[in-house]
Amino acid sequence: MLILGLNMFHADASAAIVQDGEVVFAIAEERLNRHKHYGGFPSLAVKACLDSVGAKVTDIDHVAIGQDSDANLAKKVQYALSNPTKILNFIRLRQRKEATRNVRSLLANALDVDPRLLRFQEHHVEHHIAHVASAYYCSPWEEAAGFSYDGSGDFVSTMMARCEGTDIEILDRIFLPHSLGSFYTMICEFIGYKKYGDEGKVMGLAPYGKHTYCGQIGEIIGLKNGSFQLDLDYFKPLGSNQGVQIQPDGTVILARHFSERMAKLFGEPREPHTKITQREMDLAFGMQHHFEEVFFHLLNELYKKVPLENLAMAGGCALNSVANGKLFSRTSFRHTWIQPAAGDEGLAIGAALHTYHAVLKQPRRYVMKNPYLGPEFSESRIETDLKKANLQYRRFERDPLVEAVAEQIAAGNVVGWFQGRMEWGPRALGNRSIGAHPGLPNMKDTLNARIKHREWFRPFAPSIM
Ligand SMILES: [Fe+2]
Numbered sequence: 001m002l003i004l005g006l007n008m009f010h011a012d013a014s015a016a017i018v019q020d021g022e023v024v025f026a027i028a029e030e031r032l033n034r035h036k037h038y039g040g041f042p043s044l045a046v047k048a049c050l051d052s053v054g055a056k057v058t059d060i061d062h063v064a065i066g067q068d069s070d071a072n073l074a075k076k077v078q079y080a081l082s083n084p085t086k087i088l089n090f091i092r093l094r095q096r097k098e099a100t101r102n103v104r105s106l107l108a109n110a111l112d113v114d115p116r117l118l119r120f121q122e123h124h125v126e127h128h129i130a131h132v133a134s135a136y137y138c139s140p141w142e143e144a145a146g147f148s149y150d151g152s153g154d155f156v157s158t159m160m161a162r163c164e165g166t167d168i169e170i171l172d173r174i175f176l177p178h179s180l181g182s183f184y185t186m187i188c189e190f191i192g193y194k195k196y197g198d199e200g201k202v203m204g205l206a207p208y209g210k211h212t213y214c215g216q217i218g219e220i221i222g223l224k225n226g227s228f229q230l231d232l233d234y235f236k237p238l239g240s241n242q243g244v245q246i247q248p249d250g251t252v253i254l255a256r257h258f259s260e261r262m263a264k265l266f267g268e269p270r271e272p273h274t275k276i277t278q279r280e281m282d283l284a285f286g287m288q289h290h291f292e293e294v295f296f297h298l299l300n301e302l303y304k305k306v307p308l309e310n311l312a313m314a315g316g317c318a319l320n321s322v323a324n325g326k327l328f329s330r331t332s333f334r335h336t337w338i339q340p341a342a343g344d345e346g347l348a349i350g351a352a353l354h355t356y357h358a359v360l361k362q363p364r365r366y367v368m369k370n371p372y373l374g375p376e377f378s379e380s381r382i383e384t385d386l387k388k389a390n391l392q393y394r395r396f397e398r399d400p401l402v403e404a405v406a407e408q409i410a411a412g413n414v415v416g417w418f419q420g421r422m423e424w425g426p427r428a429l430g431n432r433s434i435g436a437h438p439g440l441p442n443m444k445d446t447l448n449a450r451i452k453h454r455e456w457f458r459p460f461a462p463s464i465m
Contacts, residue, residue, distance in 0.1 A: 001362075002055055003062040004046065004120070005352030006103070007344050010067060010153075011037050011196060011244065011252040014345035015045035016373075017053055018352040022366045023138070025052035026373040026424045028345040029250075037196050040250030042348075043110035048375060050111075057111045057118060063103055064123045064355040066130035066347025072155040075175050079155070123359055125351040127153025128315065129161075129168060131339070134350030135312035136163040137357055138368035139337035144310035145302050149295070149317040151181030151244065153344070160302045163312060166357040166364060171305050178229050180294055181317050183221050186235055186257035187287040191280040192270035196244065196252040200426075202284050203322055204458040205276070209285025212278075216265055217286035221294060226301040228294045233261050276457070292323050296330040309334035314350070318342035319426065340371035340425035349424075372431055374422025409437050414447060417465070430465050438462045 005016040005026075016026035025048065030036055032044035050057060103122055108115035125133070131148035146161035146168060157179030160172040176182075181199075188194075188202045220234045236259050245253045263269060270280055299311070311333040318324070319342050327336060339346045356362050377385075386393045396404060408415050415435040423429045434451060436443050438460070448454050 001061050001356075001360075002053065002059055003064055003352040003355055004049060004057075004060050005348035005350070005355075006042065006046070006063065006065045007067070007347040007351075008041050008065065008103075008106070009039065009246060010344055010347075011039045011246070012343050012345040013038050013040055013042040013045070013250070014341075014348040015042045015049045016348035016352055017049035017055075018349075018356055019053055021353075021356050021362055021364070023349055023353070023368060023373060025049050025375075026341070026349055027375065027422070028341070031374065031422065033250075035250055037252045038250040039246040039252045041106050041110065045348075046107065046110060052375075057107055057113055060118070060120045062123060062352075062355055062360070063107070063120045064125055064351035065103065066125055066127060066344070066351035068124040068126045068154055069101075070124075071126040072173070072175065076155045079176065123351070123355045125347075125354045126156075127347065128156050128159035128173070129170065130347040130350035130354060131314040131342075132159060132161050132163065132168055132312065132350070133354035133358070134341070134346040135314040135337055135339040136161075136168060137353035137364065138339060138349070138366070139310070139312050140367045141310045141312070141335075141337065143308055144312040144337070145306035145308055145333070147299065147302055147311060147313045147318075148315040149180055149298070150315040150344075151185060152176050152179055153347075157181060158298065158315075160298070160305065162306045166361065168354070168358060171302075172227075174227055177232060177235065178227075180221075180228070180291060181315075182235070182257060183230055183294075184287060184291055184317070185254065186262075187217070187220075187283055189254065189256060190258045190262050190266070190269045191283050192272045192274065192276075194254060194256075194272060196254050199316075200319060201455060201458055203288060203320060204455075205281055205284040206288035206322070207285070208457055209278075209281035209283070211285065211289075212282040213266070213286040214289050217283070217290050219265075221290050223294065223297050226297075228297065234259055234265075276455075288320075288322060291317075291320065292326065292330075295320075295323050296326070299327070299331045299333065303332050307332075310337070311335065312337045314339035314342045314346055316343040340368075340423070340427065340429075343426065345425070371424045371427075371429060372421040373424040376421040405435065409435055412437060412440050412443070412446075414450065430463070433465075435465070436460075 003018040007014045014028040027045045029038045029042035029045045104115050104118050128148040132146035136146050143164045146163045149158040155176050156173045158174035162169045184199050188199050193202050220231050405415050417433045417435050420431050
């Protein structure tokens, strides 16, 4: 049985293919079209998925999409009715969703086949159910607490679940506008990081800050009855898309999240590319501090409902590795399984696995043992491409290669390391990585000047390969 999982017309569009319950290939469209966080239809990713199993789109039995615009509809309508600008936004979004909903014709167009030949059944899986599924169904566990949190998806920012066997039982949802992801995004924008996906950068700024604004930031977000709430005065009125828009070319645009009240409390917002001052560091510190307070509060509430040691987690906020590192000291969970593609590209896997287990009632047999689910290239293909590009190369066997690379790194050179299948998710984990000597002074500056062009405060991860 072939299930094609999709995240489409949403940031980090992606596709995954599940064959008889096993994820055999998964990739974000941005890796193929080089358009960061691409939010259109993942045509190239779908083609790559089909190629990986030697199938045609007409062979697909099920297509699972990690979005269900009918989910939580009553909550959406209730929110939209609260003021006229939100109603317009709500109608516009519904129209856009309707227009982009015809998966059959989208796939037929992308693959140039007659839509009448497509025989798949279509499934829509609610955003956060797909996130939880992307973690739990990839874990080795027969039972776990499930947790997902991000900016928003299908009008929800946070989901808690009990996962057992092939079932995911939803225990709680936190609806918009209350969102830990939006809280983080809003302060990131205020301190000059306005692009979709910039949150990860600001996480690296937090340790340079002090407690200065922790009190004031505590006014913006607070704990409430086992949950949390935002003081909406600090935010621009949020639409039902939480201020994220997808342009016709697939570019993801973030609308301004912060209101004038932020400037009253903290002074004028920082313009991008101007100097970062102690104020921005202290704001980043306060933001990370309160993010963690709420995160651990929610997890401890989840533990009360599902007192198991296993925690399966996904959602864009689950990429906050600083918070994740404190999980065992701040909660009673003792084992985690965090989806490597915790952001929205992971929805493709989650929707497909949820369809296989929860909808089609198929037993579990798959465990994701590593994140290497992307394409790989044969040596002959690599050699042909090197020749085509007129690049100088030398061929090594494995052991002399490792020795030569180690020598280069020891001599202070920077090495590009390309092997096997591409990583699934945003982290470079040894198959498409840059190697350099962490012990040499100025190596971080060298890497930034030559390749990464990152801000001075962003860390590099040391690893042993
Ligand atoms: Fe998400």
